[in-house]
Amino acid sequence: MHAVLVVLIVSLLVFLLMRLLPGDPILMYVASGDLQSFSEEQVEHLRHELGMDKPLLLQYFDWLINAVQGDLGKSILHRYDVLEEIGNRLPITLYIGLLAFAIGCIIGPLLGVISAVRRGKWLDNLVTVIANVGITAPPFWVGIILIYLFSLYLGLLPVYGYTSPLENLGRNLQQSIMPIFVLATFPIASAARQTRSSVIEVMRQDYVRTAWAKGLSERVIIIRHVLKNALIPVITLQGMLLRNIIGGSVIVETVFVIPGMGKLVVDGMLAQDYTVVQGVVMVVALTVVISNLVVDILYGWLDPRIQYE
Amino acid sequence: MPEEALPPINELRRFVRVMLSRAVVVFGVIVILATIIAAISAPIIAPYDPDDQILDHVLEQPNSKHLLGSDSLGRDTLSRIIFGTRITLVVGVGTVLIAASLGTVIGLIAGYFGGWIFTIIMRFTDGIMAIPPLLLALVIAALLGTGVKGVMIAVSFALLPGYIRLICGQVLSVKENEYVMAAHSVGVSHLGIMFRHILPNCFSPLIVQMTMMMGLAILIEASLSFLGLGIKPPSAAWGSMVYDGYKYLVMRPILSLAPGLAIMLVVFAFNMIGDGLRDALDPRLRGTL
Numbered sequence: 001m002h003a004v005l006v007v008l009i010v011s012l013l014v015f016l017l018m019r020l021l022p023g024d025p026i027l028m029y030v031a032s033g034d035l036q037s038f039s040e041e042q043v044e045h046l047r048h049e050l051g052m053d054k055p056l057l058l059q060y061f062d063w064l065i066n067a068v069q070g071d072l073g074k075s076i077l078h079r080y081d082v083l084e085e086i087g088n089r090l091p092i093t094l095y096i097g098l099l100a101f102a103i104g105c106i107i108g109p110l111l112g113v114i115s116a117v118r119r120g121k122w123l124d125n126l127v128t129v130i131a132n133v134g135i136t137a138p139p140f141w142v143g144i145i146l147i148y149l150f151s152l153y154l155g156l157l158p159v160y161g162y163t164s165p166l167e168n169l170g171r172n173l174q175q176s177i178m179p180i181f182v183l184a185t186f187p188i189a190s191a192a193r194q195t196r197s198s199v200i201e202v203m204r205q206d207y208v209r210t211a212w213a214k215g216l217s218e219r220v221i222i223i224r225h226v227l228k229n230a231l232i233p234v235i236t237l238q239g240m241l242l243r244n245i246i247g248g249s250v251i252v253e254t255v256f257v258i259p260g261m262g263k264l265v266v267d268g269m270l271a272q273d274y275t276v277v278q279g280v281v282m283v284v285a286l287t288v289v290i291s292n293l294v295v296d297i298l299y300g301w302l303d304p305r306i307q308y309e
Numbered sequence: 310m311p312e313e314a315l316p317p318i319n320e321l322r323r324f325v326r327v328m329l330s331r332a333v334v335v336f337g338v339i340v341i342l343a344t345i346i347a348a349i350s351a352p353i354i355a356p357y358d359p360d361d362q363i364l365d366h367v368l369e370q371p372n373s374k375h376l377l378g379s380d381s382l383g384r385d386t387l388s389r390i391i392f393g394t395r396i397t398l399v400v401g402v403g404t405v406l407i408a409a410s411l412g413t414v415i416g417l418i419a420g421y422f423g424g425w426i427f428t429i430i431m432r433f434t435d436g437i438m439a440i441p442p443l444l445l446a447l448v449i450a451a452l453l454g455t456g457v458k459g460v461m462i463a464v465s466f467a468l469l470p471g472y473i474r475l476i477c478g479q480v481l482s483v484k485e486n487e488y489v490m491a492a493h494s495v496g497v498s499h500l501g502i503m504f505r506h507i508l509p510n511c512f513s514p515l516i517v518q519m520t521m522m523m524g525l526a527i528l529i530e531a532s533l534s535f536l537g538l539g540i541k542p543p544s545a546a547w548g549s550m551v552y553d554g555y556k557y558l559v560m561r562p563i564l565s566l567a568p569g570l571a572i573m574l575v576v577f578a579f580n581m582i583g584d585g586l587r588d589a590l591d592p593r594l595r596g597t598l
Contacts, residue, residue: 002435009436017448132333136577138528138548140535141569144555148562247441251532255555265444266536269451277448285439292439 003289010285011067015060018274063278072279077271082279085264090283092162093253093260097245100180104187104241109234111188112195117222119200127192134189139248143182143255150178160257179252186248187241194237198230205229232303239295243288328589337581344575348394357385359392359545368561377567380553386564389545390571396546397575400461401527407465409519412472413511417503419473420480431477434470442467446529447538455541464529468522475518479511486510513590520583524576531572547572 047053054062066073072082115127151159158175165172202208203226211221246261253262261280268276329335347354356376357363363383371378377386419430437445446460446467453459483489484507492502533539534548542549547568554564 005432006435006439009432010439013433013436014440014448017452132577132580133573136524136528136573136580138531138535138551138569138572138576140532140548141551141565141572144551144558144565144569148558148565152559243439243441244443247443250443250447250536254536265447266538269447269538272451277451281440281444281448284441284444285436288439288441 003293006289007282007286010289011064011282012060014278014281014285015063016056018278019056019059067282072282073275075268075273075276077273077276082275085276086261086279086283089260089264092258093246093249093262095165096176096179096252096258096260097183097242097249099176100183101187101238101242101245103180103184104191104245105238107184108188108191109195109231111192112234113199113222113227113230115192115196116199116203117218124196127196131189131192131196134185135193137185139182139185140251140255142185143178143252146178146182147255160255162256162258162260175256179256179258182252182255183245183248186244187238190241191234191237194234195230198233199226202226202230228302232299235295235298235302239292242291246284246287324589328585331585331588333581334585337578337585340574340578341582344394344398344578347391348398351392351395355385355388355391357388359384359389360543361385361388368557370561371563378561378563380550380564381557386550386567389550390547390568392545393547393550393568393571394575396457396540396544397527397530397572399457400464400530400540401523401575401579404461404464404468404526404530405519405522407461408468408522409472409515411465412469413476413508413515415469416473416476417480417508420477421484421499421503421507427477430473434473437466437470438474442525443529443532446533447536450533450538455537455539457540457544460530460533460539463533464526467529468526471518471522472515475514476511479514480507483507483510517583517587517590520579520586524579524583527572527576527579 044053063073070083072086074081075085111127111131115124115131118124147159150157157178158171161175163171163175199222208221208225211225216225249260249262250266251262252258253260254266257263261284265277265280267273268280329338361384363379363385365383366375366379367383368381369375369379375385375387377390379385380389415430419427440448446463449463449466450459453462489502489506492506497506530539530546531548531551534546535552537549537552539548540546542553550568551565551572554561554566554568557564
């Protein structure tokens with residue numbers, strides 16, 4: 001119920017944002033094509049055709065009712081069906097994003113645990129430095145450095161582009177490895193930091209001391225007693241990271257010229273194509289809300305003290 | 310608690326000692342101080358005018374005249390980086406101040422009054438949070454038009470929900486304290502309780518969050534500028550410098566590398582100061598450090 005409400009609020013926010021701020025898409029459309037000879041009446045006719053002369057609230061409900069039925073409208077500029085286009089592009093963004101997320105979820109906490117267990121040793125210092133660099137490096141810049149190093153200097157990987165994995169898996173991997181790494185940098189770094197500090201905190205708890213006193217091995221203590229408790233704040237973080245990965249796809253898809261959702265929204269924005277931007281933001285918000293639900297469920301499973309009514 | 314008996318001057322000393330006990334934090338402080346000095350004295354220390362197009366010095370390699378080379382229009386990279394500190398600091402600090410003050414007021418109201426006010430505010434906050442901050446800033450910046458003002462509004466809005474959540478959470482726990490009830494019983498007004506008794510107890514986490522968010526704000530601004538939806542050329546913004554340099558990556562990688570490194574250094578410095586502040590302000594760590 002809560003999730004549905006959040007999605008509704010997002011839809012209202014996005015709609016209002018797009019309509020209340022300056023910029024007239026109809027005029028943009030007319031100016032962009034060879035329609036400059038359009039008369040005032042023809043412009044108004046077009047506005048009427050697109051339903052953009054109705055009161056704002058009515059426009060919103062029109063759009064919402066259509067959206068619920070799977071119709072996100074047509075691109076104002078290019079006339080393609082927005083949902084269909086998103087359908088074509090979402091798998092590309094999810095493919096790269098989820099791989100990056102999975103890598104972040106595995107490597108990040110792993111580095112964090114190693115770092116916490118070897119606290120103060122050189123390995124810990126190394127991980128801390130890598131993590132701090134990872135959360136501060138601008139993703140577009142990391143992408144450019146990788147392109148320079150691996151594509152231009154060493155000539156090992158293609159500079160940019162995207163091929164479907166179903167078409168040519170080898171080429172797909174060659175093209176995707178750098179974007180995936182760029183997207184995974186922040187999740188790896190921040191998960192490592194969070195894991196490290198929460199593992200250190202849990203290791204101070206009485207029950208961990210008890211486990212040591214019982215003579216359990218370090219491996220058993222870390223895996224059975226420390227990890228499950230230490231991972232709770234990390235899981236909360238992962239929900240946020242997924243959101244950032246989707247946001248980050250905007251950057252990565254621009255740098256590596258990947259025809260995904262991020263590229264779609266940037267192009268839509270540069271052209272002030274309302275329906276496209278609205279559609280993409282809605283689908284992104286829906287993805288985030290669903291992933292938050294998953295996080296909540298995981299949460300309850302990890303810590304039975306947390307109950308949901 | 311031995312600390313309570315100590316005079317206040319030692320509390321300040323303890324704060325400074327803990328804060329500066331780690332070398333990286335000192336490094337962060339130095340970098341930010343240097344950035345501030347560079348921003349203020351940019352016209353004096355920059356070797357060239359950042360917008361000066363010296364057309365027979367186009368795309369130069371780093372040399373004694375142009376320490377970091379020059380771009381495709383013959384502008385000196387080092388001078389543009391030095392002038393870029395201004396936009397970076399104004400956007401980084403300004404947006405955080407805007408977002409933090411607005412977020413504090415909204416969060417205070419939501420947490421203090423509770424009930425349906427809390428529900429409405431927090432649902433809207435959840436709604437904004439469902440959109441990735443970068444995407445949200447992108448949409449707003451695109452609609453407001455490019456320029457410092459548009460970017461600042463966009464970034465502030467993207468940061469806002471974080472502060473509302475933080476303050477609201479703090480208020481919910483602080484308002485259960487007995488001194489709040491005592492203030493009520495002697496007839497202190499709602500405003501008085503909110504700002505005199507509750508708000509000061511939210512300051513520590515707020516300050517830490519603000520420092521950390523300056524890094525994020527700078528990153529978002531740089532990303533917007535990189536995508537061409539932020540601060541437009543000819544203004545020297547680091548993000549758009551990286552983008553401009555990207556086109557000449559084969560010939561002059563330094564054009565992208567140098568401004569990117571500058572972004573990273575400043576973001577890193579703000580994060581480290583935030584870390585240091587957290588160690589120094591966290592009451593749970595008091596006595597252990």
